[in-house]
Amino acid sequence: MANLGIGIIGCGNISTSYLRLAPLFKGLDVRAVADLNMDLAQARAAEFGTVAQSVEDLLGNPAIDVVINLTIPDAHYKVTRSILEAGKHAYSEKPLVLTLEEGVALRDLAASKGLAVGCAPDTFLGGTHQQARALIDEGKLGQITTGCAAIQGHGPESWHPNPEFFFLPGAGPIMDMGPYYIANLINLLGPVRRVGALTSSATPTRTIGSGDRAGQEIPVKTPSNIQALLEFYSGATISFSASWDVWSHKRNHFELYGTEGTLYVPDPNFFGGPLEMAGRDGVIHAVEAWDHPFGKINQHDKGRELANYRTAGMADMVMAVTEGRDARCSLERTLHGVDVMTAALKSGATGEFITLTTTCTRPAALGPKEAAALLR
Secondary structure, eight states: OOOEEEEEEOOSHHHHHHHHHGGGBTTEEEEEEEOSSHHHHHHHHHHHTOOEEOHHHHHTOTTOOEEEEOSOGGGHHHHHHHHHHTTOEEEEOSOSOSSHHHHHHHHHHHHHHTOOEEESOOGGGSHHHHHHHHHHHTTTTOSEEEEEEEEESOOGGGTOSSOGGGGSTTOHHHHHTHHHHHHHHHHHHOOEEEEEEEEEOSOSEEEOOSSTTTTOEEEOOSOSEEEEEEEETTSOEEEEEEESOOSOOOOOSEEEEESSOEEEEOOTTSSOOOOEEEOTTOOEEEOOOOOOGGGSOOEEETTEEEOOOTTHHHHHHHHHHHHTOOOTTBHHHHHHHHHHHHHHHHHHHHSSOEEOSOOOOOOOOOOHHHHHTTBO
């Protein structure tokens, strides 16, 4: 397949992952980076051997076919819209947008121009999560009837030097970390029919724990504790806990309960991790990892061995554009994810179950052969 010219808008920390990992994949040729801070763009370009441009010049660059939006969440809608208006395909970091209305507007604009929009997270394409998908599709668990997913911790204010945005509307644990969990639930179970939730915040403020501003209080303006119940079209009902009001816990990240057994799935924030299963006898055993390209360790971080294949979703979208097929990290699915998360917040505010206005299909499975086809 021919390489498409890739541009990146937003040269913060996350850009290093995209620039470092993009060369692993077919069809990705990063030709320019841009940022409102030109010094930052030039430093990133020098580090990775590409060209720094202004945002305006990158959007007007005829050598750029697809633009990756790595700006802050509050700017995602505006920047992705400008990418589409420039006649280029767009791929965004999560979340795609902060409201369902913004997502619908992008969908309509993309359709009118015949352009593709994709969005992270792509961690559900990891070897472990795709093996979990294969076990479910093979009927090893029977019919999935219920389960639970949990984001539990005490938020980023202890380590992030400027954490205000995490506690503003459009963020919080469900919009910041929730996309990983919702994307994997859609991968494993399909679309959600309706959502009910209770929401709260343990404290009206948080105290910054690191950096020059350590000790400074910041306001909490979005729920920091969301306890949601998701009803899927498949019939499964999943309890989803997203809380930054927890100091310690023993909960698993992900458990799915079927008529024939239970599946223990690792943190969907990562591509890999141990997968466990139990049958009707209740005996838990490790599932031997299959030979999947996106399950192989390729990164060492603070003593941890990780499988990190960020940009896999981007590579799949580029290949989907050239092949005329549906991308796995498609606008349809990420928009449904936004609908799920914002519905949970709305339900918490109104006390009512919310029937979703969007739906989607499950993404095509990405087995070892399909994953290998994305790599150079």
